[in-house]
Amino acid sequence: MSNGRILVIGGAGYVGSHFALHAMKCGLQITVMDNLSTGHRAAARDAEFVKADLADESALREQLSKMHFDGIFHFAASCLVGESVANPSLYYRNNVLSAYTLLEAMRATGHDRLVFSSTCAVYGEPMQVPIPEDHPTQPISPYGRSKLTIEWMLEDYERAYGIRSASLRYFNAAGCEPRDGLGEDHRPETHLIPAVARYALGLVDDLVIFGDDYPTSDGTCVRDYVHVTDLAEAHVKALACLEDVPLIRLNLGTGAGYSNLAVVEAVGRIAGTRLSPRRGPRRPGDPPKLVADASRAANLIGWKPSRSDLERIVSDVIEWFSRHPNGYED
Numbered sequence: 079m080s081n082g083r084i085l086v087i088g089g090a091g092y093v094g095s096h097f098a099l100h101a102m103k104c105g106l107q108i109t110v111m112d113n114l115s116t117g118h119r120a121a122a123r124d125a126e127f128v129k130a131d132l133a134d135e136s137a138l139r140e141q142l143s144k145m146h147f148d149g150i151f152h153f154a155a156s157c158l159v160g161e162s163v164a165n166p167s168l169y170y171r172n173n174v175l176s177a178y179t180l181l182e183a184m185r186a187t188g189h190d191r192l193v194f195s196s197t198c199a200v201y202g203e204p205m206q207v208p209i210p211e212d213h214p215t216q217p218i219s220p221y222g223r224s225k226l227t228i229e230w231m232l233e234d235y236e237r238a239y240g241i242r243s244a245s246l247r248y249f250n251a252a253g254c255e256p257r258d259g260l261g262e263d264h265r266p267e268t269h270l271i272p273a274v275a276r277y278a279l280g281l282v283d284d285l286v287i288f289g290d291d292y293p294t295s296d297g298t299c300v301r302d303y304v305h306v307t308d309l310a311e312a313h314v315k316a317l318a319c320l321e322d323v324p325l326i327r328l329n330l331g332t333g334a335g336y337s338n339l340a341v342v343e344a345v346g347r348i349a350g351t352r353l354s355p356r357r358g359p360r361r362p363g364d365p366p367k368l369v370a371d372a373s374r375a376a377n378l379i380g381w382k383p384s385r386s387d388l389e390r391i392v393s394d395v396i397e398w399f400s401r402h403p404n405g406y407e408d
């Protein structure tokens with residue numbers, strides 16, 4: 079697959095940009111397509127860059143007709159759970175309708191390999207932890223429902239039209255590649271590790287932990303953090319696996335869970351400061367514990383996260399914000 083050409087939709091965003099960097103290092107030729115709604119032009123680095131909205135059917139078809147891509151990687155989405163509850167219309171348009179537009183453009187132009195960013199939010203409130211892929215899917219937010227709807231579309235398009243796809247259900251993407259100029263820069267930042275790191279470095283005044291009465295060891299939520307470059311690696315492996323397996327659904331996580339307070343402790347320790355976050359109420363839709371059973375990814379694509387220990391993740395994030403206190407604005 080080295081020297082192959084791939085299209086990375088949403089490649090100026092957090093996960094997509096790290097994937098593009100990794101794919102480039104694997105020798106793939108990259109075209110990034112992004113509307114820059116939440117992404118950053120600098121994050122796409124020196125990849126060929128097309129500024130376009132995925133819902134722009136003619137721009138997409140033009141791109142897919144101009145050259146053949148050996149794989150299409152679809153990271154572009156709206157992905158804030160709370161926003162999806164307040165404004166589901168955005169999520170069904172930007173996630174579901176855009177995926178439909180993409181699949182139709184793929185059909186029309188003879189493209190048949192897609193790797194799709196799904197999420198553990200498709201499971202809803204887990205009945206079993208670690209969560210295996212055959213756990214019931216009962217998403218509780220429009221965000222999770224939009225992603226599950228796309229997974230169903232992918233199943234139907236494979237059966238009817240032979241479009242092969244891998245849905246990769248990420249747990250919590252974390253970490254970054256600060257020495258390659260890549261980090262996490264979401265506005266607002268709803269992810270715990272960058273929020274705690276910015277607080278530890280004095281870049282923000284306040285840090286709130288949402289809920290301390292969950293049935294976990296210290297009362298705060300437990301999450302499974304996976305390094306974004308480990309995620310990137312899984313995407314390359316998933317594309318290769320589509321050669322033999324036409325429809326793939328995989329959890330991507332480490333199987334280890336860290337409570338919010340354990341993350342705060344680790345960030346404080348590595349930043350060399352003592353942190354006292356404020357306690358706030360639970361956030362609606364936050365299950366106590368989300369940890370992956372990722373054994374299928376190990377068995378099917380030979381994926382084993384090697385960068386996902388909490389120390390490494392936190393050190394990367396602290397380094398990124400130390401170098402770039404204003405994120406990509408620097």
Ligand SMILES: NC(=O)c1ccc[n+]([C@@H]2O[C@H](COP(=O)([O-])OP(=O)(O)OC[C@H]3O[C@@H](n4cnc5c(N)ncnc54)[C@H](O)[C@@H]3O)[C@@H](O)[C@H]2O)c1
Pocket residue numbers: 087088089090091092093094111112113114115116117118130131132133152153154155156157172176195196197198247248249250251252264
């Ligand atoms: N970050 C996580 O922890 C996490 C966890 C589970 C799943 N995911 C999924 O991974 C994907 C990437 O997440 P992220 O954290 O990198 O988000 P992000 O917001 O940083 O990146 C999304 C990128 O897609 C672009 N985009 C959005 N809508 C577009 C459109 N209609 N046309 C063109 N470009 C568009 C944005 O400008 C941005 O660059 C998303 O699909 C998300 O649902 C992320």
